[in-house]
Amino acid sequence: MLDNLLRLSSVIGRFAQKGQVRILSKLSVENSAKSCRGKMSLPKPNIVFVLGAPGSGKGTQCEKIVKNFGYVHLSAGDLLREERSREGSEYGELIENYIRNGKIVPVDVTCALLENAMTQNMKVSGKDSFLIDGFPRNQDNLDGWQRRMSEKVNLKFVIVFNCPEDACVERCINRGKSGSNRSDDNIESLKKRFDTFINDSLPIINHYKEQNLVREVDATKNPDEVFEDVKVLFAD
Numbered sequence: 001m002l003d004n005l006l007r008l009s010s011v012i013g014r015f016a017q018k019g020q021v022r023i024l025s026k027l028s029v030e031n032s033a034k035s036c037r038g039k040m041s042l043p044k045p046n047i048v049f050v051l052g053a054p055g056s057g058k059g060t061q062c063e064k065i066v067k068n069f070g071y072v073h074l075s076a077g078d079l080l081r082e083e084r085s086r087e088g089s090e091y092g093e094l095i096e097n098y099i100r101n102g103k104i105v106p107v108d109v110t111c112a113l114l115e116n117a118m119t120q121n122m123k124v125s126g127k128d129s130f131l132i133d134g135f136p137r138n139q140d141n142l143d144g145w146q147r148r149m150s151e152k153v154n155l156k157f158v159i160v161f162n163c164p165e166d167a168c169v170e171r172c173i174n175r176g177k178s179g180s181n182r183s184d185d186n187i188e189s190l191k192k193r194f195d196t197f198i199n200d201s202l203p204i205i206n207h208y209k210e211q212n213l214v215r216e217v218d219a220t221k222n223p224d225e226v227f228e229d230v231k232v233l234f235a236d
């Protein structure tokens with residue numbers, strides 16, 4: 001199945017490089033390959049990556065940034081969950097297995113979803129500034145992005161929300177109890193998600209630190225207080 005995916009993805013990649021992806025209202029990996037028609041030229045989007053441990057408050061802060069600064073929020077996790085639930089998706093089972101085990105889905109799936117979402121938003125809303133939440137999360141994500149997207153975007157900076165594991169776990173468990181309906185907001189999955197964060201995601205944050213692109217935020221305070229620190233990063 002992965003072979004198939006990789007083949008498909010290289011097809012999508014080739015078309016996408018020529019700027020020929022026609023965007024569908026329902027994003028999907030398979031459909032994007034079928035829909036490569038028509039030429040269009042779009043501006044180079046501005047990107048802010050949003051990283052931090054599971055439950056550190058990435059989604060919560062992204063919502064506030066969207067309201068105050070007009071960015072479009074693209075959560076890699078949300079896009080993957082949408083694709084997992086899409087009727088007829090070839091990747092539903094693969095995505096679910098990765099998510100439940102706290103592992104990171106192969107980049108070709110995630111990158112195709114992100115690229116489609118960006119293109120669609122630019123076409124429909126004309127907005128070209130994106131918060132990419134929860135990506136890149138491991139070396140495979142980073143390599144895929146560099147290969148396929150880095151030349152096509154303007155990466156402004158990388159926000160990292162810092163919050164200790166026990167507080168994050170408590171937040172995710174509460175999120176589960178309040179009806180997040182996520183198959184990974186449970187202790188077993190959370191343990192694996194944290195191992196993945198420490199082993200796979202921290203090196204990516206360090207990579208961006210070396211490039212002086214990381215802006216760290218203390219995410220232990222309440223959401224409004226955290227946002228006071230976030231705001232400063234977006235004030236031009």
Ligand SMILES: Nc1ncnc2c1ncn2[C@@H]1O[C@H](COP(=O)(O)OP(=O)(O)O)[C@@H](O)[C@H]1O
Binds near residue numbers: 053226
């Ligand atoms: N600063 C905060 N303090 C306490 N709880 C928070 C804070 N930020 C977010 N939460 C709550 O914690 C849970 C995880 O937040 P979320 O934004 O979904 O995190 P992430 O996107 O990093 O997984 C949610 O239930 C959210 O309401």
Ligand SMILES: Nc1ccn([C@H]2C[C@H](O)[C@@H](COP(=O)(O)OP(=O)(O)O)O2)c(=O)n1
Binds near residue numbers: 055
């Ligand atoms: N770049 C990404 C982002 C998320 N995923 C998968 C694996 C992650 O554990 C889940 C959930 O990610 P999401 O960003 O929604 O949530 P948390 O930050 O873990 O709370 O999605 C992925 O495979 N690749």
